[in-house]
Amino acid sequence: MKVAIIGAGLVGSLAALNFARMGNEVHLYEYREDIRTAELVQGRSINLALSQRGRKALAAVGLEQQVLATAIPMQGRMLHDVRGRTSVVLYDPCTKQCLYSVGRKQLNEVLLNACEKLPNISCHFNHKLTSADIREGVMQFKRAEEHITASADLIVGCDGAFSKVRQHMVKAAGFNYSQQYIEHGYVELCIPAKSGEFQMPPNYLHIWPRDTFMMIALPNQDKSFTVTLFMPFKNFAAIKTPEQLLEFFNKFYADAVPLIGEERLVQDFFKLKPQYLLSVKCQPYHFSDKALILGDAAHAMVPYYGQGMNAGMEDVTLLTSLLNKPLKLQEVLEQFSEMRWQDAHTICDLALYNYVEMRDLTKRWSFRCRKWLDTLLFRLFPIFWVPLYNSVSFTSMPYSKCIANRNWQDRFLKRSFAGALLAGLAAYLGALYFRGLHAS
Amino acid sequence: MKVAIIGAGLVGSLAALNFARMGNEVHLYEYREDIRTAELVQGRSINLALSQRGRKALAAVGLEQQVLATAIPMQGRMLHDVRGRTSVVLYDPCTKQCLYSVGRKQLNEVLLNACEKLPNISCHFNHKLTSADIREGVMQFKRAEEHITASADLIVGCDGAFSKVRQHMVKAAGFNYSQQYIEHGYVELCIPAKSGEFQMPPNYLHIWPRDTFMMIALPNQDKSFTVTLFMPFKNFAAIKTPEQLLEFFNKFYADAVPLIGEERLVQDFFKLKPQYLLSVKCQPYHFSDKALILGDAAHAMVPYYGQGMNAGMEDVTLLTSLLNKPLKLQEVLEQFSEMRWQDAHTICDLALYNYVEMRDLTKRWSFRCRKWLDTLLFRLFPIFWVPLYNSVSFTSMPYSKCIANRNWQDRFLKRSFAGALLAGLAAYLGALYFRGLHAS
Numbered sequence: 001m002k003v004a005i006i007g008a009g010l011v012g013s014l015a016a017l018n019f020a021r022m023g024n025e026v027h028l029y030e031y032r033e034d035i036r037t038a039e040l041v042q043g044r045s046i047n048l049a050l051s052q053r054g055r056k057a058l059a060a061v062g063l064e065q066q067v068l069a070t071a072i073p074m075q076g077r078m079l080h081d082v083r084g085r086t087s088v089v090l091y092d093p094c095t096k097q098c099l100y101s102v103g104r105k106q107l108n109e110v111l112l113n114a115c116e117k118l119p120n121i122s123c124h125f126n127h128k129l130t131s132a133d134i135r136e137g138v139m140q141f142k143r144a145e146e147h148i149t150a151s152a153d154l155i156v157g158c159d160g161a162f163s164k165v166r167q168h169m170v171k172a173a174g175f176n177y178s179q180q181y182i183e184h185g186y187v188e189l190c191i192p193a194k195s196g197e198f199q200m201p202p203n204y205l206h207i208w209p210r211d212t213f214m215m216i217a218l219p220n221q222d223k224s225f226t227v228t229l230f231m232p233f234k235n236f237a238a239i240k241t242p243e244q245l246l247e248f249f250n251k252f253y254a255d256a257v258p259l260i261g262e263e264r265l266v267q268d269f270f271k272l273k274p275q276y277l278l279s280v281k282c283q284p285y286h287f288s289d290k291a292l293i294l295g296d297a298a299h300a301m302v303p304y305y306g307q308g309m310n311a312g313m314e315d316v317t318l319l320t321s322l323l324n325k326p327l328k329l330q331e332v333l334e335q336f337s338e339m340r341w342q343d344a345h346t347i348c349d350l351a352l353y354n355y356v357e358m359r360d361l362t363k364r365w366s367f368r369c370r371k372w373l374d375t376l377l378f379r380l381f382p383i384f385w386v387p388l389y390n391s392v393s394f395t396s397m398p399y400s401k402c403i404a405n406r407n408w409q410d411r412f413l414k415r416s417f418a419g420a421l422l423a424g425l426a427a428y429l430g431a432l433y434f435r436g437l438h439a440s
Numbered sequence: 441m442k443v444a445i446i447g448a449g450l451v452g453s454l455a456a457l458n459f460a461r462m463g464n465e466v467h468l469y470e471y472r473e474d475i476r477t478a479e480l481v482q483g484r485s486i487n488l489a490l491s492q493r494g495r496k497a498l499a500a501v502g503l504e505q506q507v508l509a510t511a512i513p514m515q516g517r518m519l520h521d522v523r524g525r526t527s528v529v530l531y532d533p534c535t536k537q538c539l540y541s542v543g544r545k546q547l548n549e550v551l552l553n554a555c556e557k558l559p560n561i562s563c564h565f566n567h568k569l570t571s572a573d574i575r576e577g578v579m580q581f582k583r584a585e586e587h588i589t590a591s592a593d594l595i596v597g598c599d600g601a602f603s604k605v606r607q608h609m610v611k612a613a614g615f616n617y618s619q620q621y622i623e624h625g626y627v628e629l630c631i632p633a634k635s636g637e638f639q640m641p642p643n644y645l646h647i648w649p650r651d652t653f654m655m656i657a658l659p660n661q662d663k664s665f666t667v668t669l670f671m672p673f674k675n676f677a678a679i680k681t682p683e684q685l686l687e688f689f690n691k692f693y694a695d696a697v698p699l700i701g702e703e704r705l706v707q708d709f710f711k712l713k714p715q716y717l718l719s720v721k722c723q724p725y726h727f728s729d730k731a732l733i734l735g736d737a738a739h740a741m742v743p744y745y746g747q748g749m750n751a752g753m754e755d756v757t758l759l760t761s762l763l764n765k766p767l768k769l770q771e772v773l774e775q776f777s778e779m780r781w782q783d784a785h786t787i788c789d790l791a792l793y794n795y796v797e798m799r800d801l802t803k804r805w806s807f808r809c810r811k812w813l814d815t816l817l818f819r820l821f822p823i824f825w826v827p828l829y830n831s832v833s834f835t836s837m838p839y840s841k842c843i844a845n846r847n848w849q850d851r852f853l854k855r856s857f858a859g860a861l862l863a864g865l866a867a868y869l870g871a872l873y874f875r876g877l878h879a880s
Binding site for chain 2: 162167170171173174175176177178180183223276
């Protein structure tokens with residue numbers, strides 16, 4: 001089968017590897033130049049949190065260890081309060097599992113290098129998809145001034161949140177679709193290395209939660225941190241001058257100002273407009289046996305659960321397992337859509353929710369109390385009581401099962417709490433009664 | 441200002457009239473031929489229920505009476521049970537307001553004739569929009585084999601549920617969008633006139649509710665009824681032969697079979713595939729001061745509340761009122777989006793809900809009981825207690841206020857019911873107590 005994969009990013013190149021290993025003729029089209037020789041693109045998140053689902057997908061193509069070798073483990077969140085005091089919340093105090101900060105460029109390089117080793121993958125960079133007839137499997141590309149026509153039995157759109165392949169599928173009857181922007185945007189800043197060393201402890205995801213906005217930082221291999229400030233657009237709009245910016249930072253992120261450096265802060269903050277964040281939901285993900293979308297093209301999400309890349313890579317794991325079954329391609333794609341959409345919708349919603357948790361709840365007593373209870377129960381019953389964050393990040397449990405699990409846990413705790421109250425009341429009444437008996 | 445309106449349907453031609461009356465240069469583009477000289481298009485609903493919001497919009501351009509003169513009033517629902525017995529539920533037993541069954545073609549004709557009387561409206565039929573640069577206000581059309589370029593200060597998309605103008609707006613950052621298909625489709629059938637007369641009482645919307653599916657019929661001016669069968673796609677797929685169709689109809693719609701005629705039933709049922717039904721939600725409805733969408737392009741809905749056309753016409757009423765204020769165009773469009781999206785989302789959701797009501801609830805005791813209570817309270821307190829259906833169909837109350845109203849009524853009734861129960865219990869206990877006193 002001739003498979004055209006649109007987009008040679010993380011999910012596209014991983015999908016290419018999997019299709020090729022099953023003996024298909026794979027053509028991998030990318031509208032940018034080869035990322036291995038390209039300058040970094042400002043505005044796209046340059047480091048990502050790799051967790052279990054991504055690791056599993058990389059392991060299946062024999063690349064997990066190579067990627068982990070250069071990744072930076074993050075064992076928990078380090079919270080920075082307004083006075084600069086820090087505290088740590090471990091992701092997994094029981095079994096010490098970590099997230100791994102990986103560079104987008106490095107990871108993409110590893111995947112593309114693996115693609116190039118397979119004779120049945122052809123990479124076509126600088127090919128911009130201009131239109132497609134998904135019914136007929138015909139695509140039009142533009143390379144510089146040249147127009148190129150290509151065809152394939154299956155077109156796989158791994159072309160990101162603004163997917164061109166999806167644009168053609170949205171027109172088909174019965175294709176459910178939504179795109180939802182949040183009212184918060186982001187800008188990327190940088191805490192550079194100092195004297196060749198990290199300026200903060202590297203093995204954490206640093207968070208500055210500030211209720212309605214927040215800042216985070218992930219470590220890079222070059223000992224710098226990529227810092228991302230998330231805030232409502234109206235707050236961004238209110239900061240017009242370097243003075244206003246420094247006033248704002250000195251008020252809310254005072255400890256970060258000397259690490260970033262005032263000059264660099266001003267320069268980076270005003271370099272680009274704040275970027276938009278959106279959730280994309282689709283159902284189904286395929287069109288007949290002719291087209292399919294994976295990753296952000298199918299389910300772009302806000303970045304707050306660190307699951308965007310992991311969910312995209314898990315798409316490939318599921319698809320590959322179905323392709324290895326004795327099914328017709330149409331059945332594979334149907335089953336893929338059917339098995340995947342609820343999980344994808346769930347993680348999109350969880351990612352939105354986690355923004356509230358990260359910027360606000362982590363500071364609250366009730367949240368910390370629940371977290372402590374979760375950890376205790378996880379320690380006591382590691383099979384039965386896996387907290388939500390852990391099931392999402394450190395297992396391959398379907399996302400919708402993770403949330404069903406959490407709902408069950410919530411009900412259990414509520415009932416236990418009510419049960420404990422009732423038991424206490426019964427004991428009290430019992431005591432009164434017996435005292436009464438005794439007195440009479 | 442030069443305004444290009446894409447789509448010369450009901451909303452497009454009404455919008456053209458309003459823009460022209462304010463002195464703008466209006467170009468009305470339509471990809472079909474002139475509906476006044478065209479054959480009817482199979483599969484598009486050919487009659488529609490006009491209610492208060494549509495009437496108000498027509499009145500504003502002096503066309504209400506002309507339209508009502510040929511419309512057929514429907515004073516309520518006539519329900520047909522499986523045994524062919526009928527019962528009537530009036531829409532408005534208090535003030536006797538009606539819905540009006542109007543022909544799409546006749547109504548469109550009235551509007552287009554009015555457009556042609558205004559010197560500053562140019563109609564361009566057979567012009568298919570192929571692409572648009574909404575930032576620059578430039579449009580490409582195709583007429584037969586000819587390519588035509590046109591420009592405008594403002595592009596107004598009134599081009600229906602699959603709007604081409606919207607396709608360009610969806611690509612803009614910050615544009616929230618969803619399209620949701622339901623799992624039910626529809627086919628259109630016909631109960632012809634017999635000896636020049638209606639075969640059923642004409643002044644009702646006829647409904648055959650059958651739990652998971654239903655059939656409806658609206659009267660036409662030529663004394664026929666347009667019949668629409670709504671059903672899950674899987675049920676349609678199960679009917680493969682004329683014998684299966686007749687068996688199905690004789691089981692569920694026995695009274696309609698002789699009215700439609702077996703031969704015609706078979707012919708019409710198998711002529712076209714069942715059509716899809718979808719909800720569209722957007723927010724905002726404009727792009728800068730360059731483009732705007734109205735009607736189905738902005739908020740297509742399933743047809744179960746009879747509000748699709750009425751909501752589209754109400755868009756024009758709101759837009760016109762804003763254009764008449766001393767505001768910049770950008771401000772007008774911003775305010776239009778801001779004031780309209782919640783109401784549009786609400787009526788989309790209500791339309792979905794009403795499918796459940798029409799096919800299932802109308803038969804239930806609890807629904808009829810609530811309806812009776814609603815009517816009683818409406819009679820007693822016509823200002824304070826307007827039932828949901830009446831506020832939607834017979835007032836211009838914003839849709840979101842209609843639903844807030846209903847929620848308040850639900851809470852009130854629940855509390856009253858709980859209050860009545862408590863009062864009853866108190867009375868009973870009181871009686872017991874006094875009997876006890878008396879006995880002692």
